Amino acid sequence: MSKTEQGQVILLGHGSGGTLTNQLIRTVFQDALHNPILDEMLDAAILDLGPGRVAFTTDSFVVDPIFFPGGDIGKLAVCGTVNDLAVSGAVPLYLSSAFIIEEGFPLADLQRIVNSMQAAASTAGVRVVTGDTKVVGRGGADKIFINTAGIGVVPPGRDLSPRRIQPGDLVLVSGTLGDHGLTILAQREGLAFTTPVVSDCTPLNRIASAVMEAGGEAVRCMRDPTRGGLATTLNELATQGGQGILVQETLIPLRREVVGACEMLGLDPLYLANEGKVIVIVAPEAADKVLDAMCSLPEGQGAVAVGRVTGSDRGLVLLETELGATRIMTMLEGEPLPRIC
Amino acid sequence: MCLAIPSKILSIKGHTAEIDVGGNTKEVNITLTPEAKVGDYVLLHAGFAIHVMDEQAAEEIFDAWEVAYAALQE
Amino acid sequence: MQPYRNKDYAQHLLDRLRQEAVRPLSAMEVCGTHTVAIARSGLRELLPENIRLISGPGCPVCVTDDLDLDIVIALAQQPGIVMATFGDMMRVPGTQSSLLEAKSRGADVRVVYSPTDAVDLAAEHPDKQVVFLAVGFETTIPTIAVAVEQAVQQGLRNFSIFSLHKLVPPVMEALLTDPEVKLDAFINPGHVCTILGTEPFKFIAEKYGKPCVVAGFEAVDIMEALLMILSQYNQGRPAVEIQYKRAVRPEGNPVARAFIDKYFIPVNATWRGIGEVPGSGLALRDEFAHLDAQKRFPITVTPGKRVKNCSCGQVLKGLKLPYECALFGKACTPMKPVGPCMVSTEGSCAAYYRYGAQKVGGTV
Numbered sequence: 215m216s217k218t219e220q221g222q223v224i225l226l227g228h229g230s231g232g233t234l235t236n237q238l239i240r241t242v243f244q245d246a247l248h249n250p251i252l253d254e255m256l257d258a259a260i261l262d263l264g265p266g267r268v269a270f271t272t273d274s275f276v277v278d279p280i281f282f283p284g285g286d287i288g289k290l291a292v293c294g295t296v297n298d299l300a301v302s303g304a305v306p307l308y309l310s311s312a313f314i315i316e317e318g319f320p321l322a323d324l325q326r327i328v329n330s331m332q333a334a335a336s337t338a339g340v341r342v343v344t345g346d347t348k349v350v351g352r353g354g355a356d357k358i359f360i361n362t363a364g365i366g367v368v369p370p371g372r373d374l375s376p377r378r379i380q381p382g383d384l385v386l387v388s389g390t391l392g393d394h395g396l397t398i399l400a401q402r403e404g405l406a407f408t409t410p411v412v413s414d415c416t417p418l419n420r421i422a423s424a425v426m427e428a429g430g431e432a433v434r435c436m437r438d439p440t441r442g443g444l445a446t447t448l449n450e451l452a453t454q455g456g457q458g459i460l461v462q463e464t465l466i467p468l469r470r471e472v473v474g475a476c477e478m479l480g481l482d483p484l485y486l487a488n489e490g491k492v493i494v495i496v497a498p499e500a501a502d503k504v505l506d507a508m509c510s511l512p513e514g515q516g517a518v519a520v521g522r523v524t525g526s527d528r529g530l531v532l533l534e535t536e537l538g539a540t541r542i543m544t545m546l547e548g549e550p551l552p553r554i555c
Numbered sequence: 556m557c558l559a560i561p562s563k564i565l566s567i568k569g570h571t572a573e574i575d576v577g578g579n580t581k582e583v584n585i586t587l588t589p590e591a592k593v594g595d596y597v598l599l600h601a602g603f604a605i606h607v608m609d610e611q612a613a614e615e616i617f618d619a620w621e622v623a624y625a626a627l628q629e
Numbered sequence: 630m631q632p633y634r635n636k637d638y639a640q641h642l643l644d645r646l647r648q649e650a651v652r653p654l655s656a657m658e659v660c661g662t663h664t665v666a667i668a669r670s671g672l673r674e675l676l677p678e679n680i681r682l683i684s685g686p687g688c689p690v691c692v693t694d695d696l697d698l699d700i701v702i703a704l705a706q707q708p709g710i711v712m713a714t715f716g717d718m719m720r721v722p723g724t725q726s727s728l729l730e731a732k733s734r735g736a737d738v739r740v741v742y743s744p745t746d747a748v749d750l751a752a753e754h755p756d757k758q759v760v761f762l763a764v765g766f767e768t769t770i771p772t773i774a775v776a777v778e779q780a781v782q783q784g785l786r787n788f789s790i791f792s793l794h795k796l797v798p799p800v801m802e803a804l805l806t807d808p809e810v811k812l813d814a815f816i817n818p819g820h821v822c823t824i825l826g827t828e829p830f831k832f833i834a835e836k837y838g839k840p841c842v843v844a845g846f847e848a849v850d851i852m853e854a855l856l857m858i859l860s861q862y863n864q865g866r867p868a869v870e871i872q873y874k875r876a877v878r879p880e881g882n883p884v885a886r887a888f889i890d891k892y893f894i895p896v897n898a899t900w901r902g903i904g905e906v907p908g909s910g911l912a913l914r915d916e917f918a919h920l921d922a923q924k925r926f927p928i929t930v931t932p933g934k935r936v937k938n939c940s941c942g943q944v945l946k947g948l949k950l951p952y953e954c955a956l957f958g959k960a961c962t963p964m965k966p967v968g969p970c971m972v973s974t975e976g977s978c979a980a981y982y983r984y985g986a987q988k989v990g991g992t993v
Contacts, residue, residue, distance in 0.1 A: 400579070405742050407581035474577010478599060479742070480717075480974070537639050537848055539671020541984040547963040551716030552742055553974060554601050554690070554769055561875075584745060586775045587885045598823060598876050601715075601765075602743025603772040606823045606882060608875055 222321040229315070229349030242325055243345060246332045251308075251343040259343035261308055263367055269304035271295060272363035279401045280327070280357055284394075284413030285489070287360055288327035292334035292342075293417050293489055294440070295364035300422035301436040301492060303374040304366030306338060312346040314359040327358065338417035340364070372426070376495075378434040379455035381525035384501040386494040388421060388508055389414070389516035391444050392472045395486025395550075405479065405552060411471050416490035421514045425494055428507035432500030437493045442546035445484040447493055448521075448531045449545040455495075459531045461521035461543065480553035485546045495523065561596035561608055572597075572604065642852040643675055649859040650679035655811060656858055657947060659801060660818030661688035661975025662846050668984035670848035680855060683812065683947030684970070684977030685804070686900065689766045689795050690717045691969035691976040694899040696932060697793055698723035701762055703930045704791070704922065705736040711754065713747035714762040716740045720964075721972045724933025728762075744769075744776035751780065751788035760922045763790040768820040770794050770911065771885035774892045777913070777920055789922040792912055795898055797821050798829045799909035805837045810946045814840040814858045816851065819873045826881025827869040834867040845873035892917060901969040902941035941968030944977055951978040958982060 227234040244252065251259050273294045280287040291311065299306040311331065315324065335342055394413040399405060418438060425433055435455070439447035444466070452459045468483050476483045490513060496504050501519060508514030524532075531543040562576040562583075572585045574597065585591045588604045597604035658664055664684040667673055673682055686692050702723050705712035712728065719729040719740065732738040737757070741747050744761060751759035763773045773790065780788040797818060804810050817830060822843040833841045840861035844854035854872040861867055871877050889911070898910025913921045939961070940954035951957050951970060961967035963979050970978035 407576075407579050409579040411579075469578075471578035475579050478576050478579075478581070535669065535671045536636060537670050537672065537675060538636060539675050541668065541671045544983050547983075548720065551719055551740060553717040554715040554765065584743070584772075584775065587771050587882060587888065589884060598820070600768055600820060601772045602745060603775070605768065605771070605820070605885060606876055 224315050224317060224319040224321060224324065224349055226317050226349050226351065229347055235347065238347065242321070242328055243347075246325075246328045247335070247342045247345075249341045249343065251341060252345075259308065259310075261343065261365065263307070263365070266367040266369050269299050269302050269366040269368050270363070271298040271302070272361065273298060274359060274361040276356070276359050277398065278356060279398075280323070282397055282401055282413055284397060285415035286327055286330050287358060288329075288331035289334045290415055290489060291360040291362045292331050292338065292340070293415050295362040296334075296338045296340055297418040297438045297489075297492075299364050299366035300417070300419035301374070301438050302366070302368070303372045303422075303426065303436070304368045305423070306340045306364055306366040306419050308343045308365045309335065309340055310344045310363045311342050312348075312361040314348050314350060314355050316355045316357050317349055317352050319357055324358070327360075334417060338419055374433065374435050376435045376451050376455035379451065379457050379495050379523055380434065380497070381457060381523050382498055383434055383495050383523040384498055384519045385448070385459060385461065385521040385523065386496060386501065386505060386508065386517060386519050387439075387444065387467065388492045388494070388514040390467045390469045390472070391439070391488055391491060392468060392476070392483035392486035394489040395443065396472045396475055396483070398487070399479065399481075399552075400475065407475065407478070409471050409475060411469055414488055414490035416513050418490065418492050418513065421492060421508060421511050424507045424511060424514075425492070425504055429494075429496050429500040429504040432497035433494060433504065434497065435495040439488045439491055439493055441487050443483070443485040443487060444493070445482070445531065445543045446546045448543065451493070451495065452531050453529050455523075456528055458524040458527035458529070459521055460524050460540075461531065461533050463533050463535050465518060465520045467516050467518055467520075481550050484543065485550055562599050562604075564591055564593050564595050564597060567591070567593055574599070574604075639849050639852065642849060642856065645856055646680065646852060646859070647677045649856060649863065650677045651863065653679050653681070654813050654859065654862060655681045655683055655947065656814040656816055656855065657683045657685045657804070657812050658816040658844075658851070659685040659797065660821065661691065661973060661977075661980075662820075663816055663818070663844065663851060664977050664980045665975050666846050666848060666851060668980035671984075672848045672851060676855075684944070684980070685947075686800055686903065686945055687970065687977060688717075688973045688975040689764045689769065690715065690721060691973040692795055692900045692902065693718070693721055693764055693793050693969075694901045695723045695935060697899065699725065699930050699933050700928050701791055701793075702726060702728060702731050702736075703928050704760060704926055705731050705738055706734075707926065707928075709756075709758055710926075711737045711739060711750060711757045711759045712762060713739045713741045713750055713759055715764065717973050718762055718764060720966065722966060724935060744773045745779060748776050748779045748783070748785065748788055751785050752783060755787060758787050758789070758926075760926070761788070761790045763792045763794060765794055766797050766818070766821050767824045767889070768818075770893070771824060771882075771888045774888035777892050777917065778888070780920060781917070789920050789925050790913065791922040792893070792910075793898070794893070794911040795900065796895065796909045796911065798825070798832075800900060800903065800906050801830070801833060803903065803906045803909070804946060805833065805839070807946060809948060812839065812947065814862060815842075816854050816858070817841055817843040817869075819843060819845050819876055822871070822873070822877045822881065824882045824885045826877070827871065827879045828881075830869045834869050838867045840867045841869045843869070843871045843873050843877050845876065902939070902945050904942075936967045939968040941970045941978070944970050951981040954978070
């Protein structure tokens with residue numbers, strides 16, 4: 215619920231540390247995100263993490279546009295960090311959130327973003343326990359940037375290092391690829407087209423723990439294929455794991471609309487970002503069980519096996535094409551730009 | 556870009572047509588295909604329709620795409 | 630139903646290609662989209678050894694001359710200029726830098742999807758001079774002509790184009806007359822022919838006696854086109870034929886051609902890696918000189934030095950394969966391309982790099 219009056223905007227004073235800052239923290243941030251730790255309002259959150267190793271990650275969010283079908287920069291900032299923890303095998307617990315806001319940014323938009331962060335945090339079962347706000351002059355930043363850092367706990371004995379990947383392992387993906395990247399592209403000035411596709415932005419900690427529960431030790435590794443898409447993430451896994459990966463082109467789940475728009479713009483959906491998909495590398499004997507567990511959740515409904523780890527072509531990702539030929543699937547080179555030819 | 560999916564014209568207003576391309580909709584310029592009418596399949600390039608496909612050819616490709624996708628969904 | 634992506638049908642075509650390829654055939658695919666389709670589908674490794682596919686000039690973006698681009702980049706850095714360009718031009722290097730680098734250093738460079746978006750930009754920013762970097766083969770040129778017409782009709786004083794268009798038939802003739810180049814046939818660019826039809830290519834069959842088939846962009850289209858080429862080749866009856874009937878009529882698109890003729894006249898043009906080809910470029914007609922950025926913003930730059938050891942010229946002529954170049958994958962990658970073939974995603978070197986024909990399959 216918005217408590218901010220229409221037309222109010224962020225002023226430089228909102229970041230000065232004085233009365234305006236306090237007011238902003240109370241009415242916008244604390245009101246939405248409140249929890250016992252945040253409410254202490256100390257310089258640092260004091261956390262009791264219990265047994266297990268600590269996973270710690272950070273990510274900054276500068277997405278343009280800040281609101282898009284299926285999410286916004288706030289939801290993305292929570293999911294992005296939660297997901298990095300979740301695919302590392304950690305149970306995500308606490309987040310920090312730091313805002314850099316351009317002077318003149320509508321207060322109502324900030325409220326909407328913070329509310330959406332709260333909704334995502336609540337879905338993921340994590341708390342935002344500390345934060346910061348800075349305001350920069352007009353042109354000093356593009357509307358709003360958010361940094362989140364996250365802490366989670368890795369249960370004893372759990373190791374999801376890509377070094378555990380072995381020949382014969384299967385490569386699973388949790389659903390259709392490229393949905394987030396395409397949604398963002400469709401909003402870009404000059405490209406404007408209307409698509410029924412929405413961003414897949416969602417917390418992955420529930421599906422990650424379902425995967426671990428179903429597969430246990432047989433789960434070798436998990437990754438979320440964000441920037442650079444499936445192709446880039448699989449390349450990272452192949453390099454870090456020192457194995458080859460062979461993907462079947464015909465098995466890769468893609469929405470018809472994503473394929474259609476990519477054909478129009480000259481882009482490859484395998485390089486488009488995802489914000490709510492997980493890649494799981496699993497020993498073959500546990501693959502069915504893990505797939506069933508993934509498919510039983512809404513965020514994993516479209517889960518399928520798309521390929522396998524091979525002992526040959528170490529460090530390379532190969533794609534078996536529709537025609538049955540094999541080609542290399544390289545990493546993303548630079549930002550994908552729409553092409554005429 | 557050499558687009559291979561036929562795009563169907565949904566409506567026309569002056570030199571602008573709204574088209575369906577693989578389930579997405581987009582406005583394109585039809586100055587170069589004055590013969591284009593609603594329901595036609597066109598070939599797109601750089602925001603323009605550059606060719607009106609004859610109906611039979613377009614339906615054939617469209618079917619092929621649908622079949623390919625049906626196969627993927629199985 | 631035509632099974633455009635049907636594996637069984639593809640296998641059937643491959644079997645027939647094996648039967649028909651009774652003697653060696655070197656066929657050039659002129660268009661970069663064909664190069665990519667061949668690389669993406671892995672077709673090259675499936676074809677019989679007798680058939681050698683050579684990637685030709687590729688795309689209008691990759692063949693943009695580096696010295697021409699130096700001038701464009703210098704112009705983009707002038708105060709008050711907005712340079713509008715297709716996305717694939719951004720990384721194309723001049724002798725010193727690229728538009729992407731110029732943008733990072735503060736030049737106002739905008740990516741547009743359609744040439745008319747650049748006209749809209751000019752209308753929205755009357756205080757800026759919007760220059761559209763006009764590159765394209767015959768497929769794209771009509772869309773740019775329409776944009777020029779819109780600017781004329783709207784009486785825009787702050788819109789101009791920097792014309793670096795390239796024409797396909799003259800460069801094909803240049804390749805045919807090059808004594809180094811040994812080609813038996815052409816796979817003609819599908820969408821260039823959507824506009825031009827078959828007439829402008831008749832000289833290839835009639836004067837040079839080479840088979841020439843207009844192909845679509847699915848792997849099976851290319852296989853069908855190769856079968857048509859082999860049939861001509863084996864029977865010794867060179868002709869210009871259309872495989873891509875769903876998108877190409879023999880007469881092409883006369884409306885689009887009329888737009889080209891209304892605004893442009895042929896001039897000589899320099900192709901990166903190939904050199905100057907007579908009558909292979911287009912300039913705005915004199916009556917539209919006020920829309921001609923070259924005339925409106927005369928810029929002189931000290932001619933930069935072209936990179937040495939780049940084999941693109943030989944790759945484009947089919948004399949070398951991409952990975953036979955000393956720079957390939959080392960000094961020259963898609964992120965830091967040197968020559969035209971690595972520049973665009975449709976360049977033959979970029980396609981080889983991306984889809985790895987140099988490492989996989991062995992039979993390239």
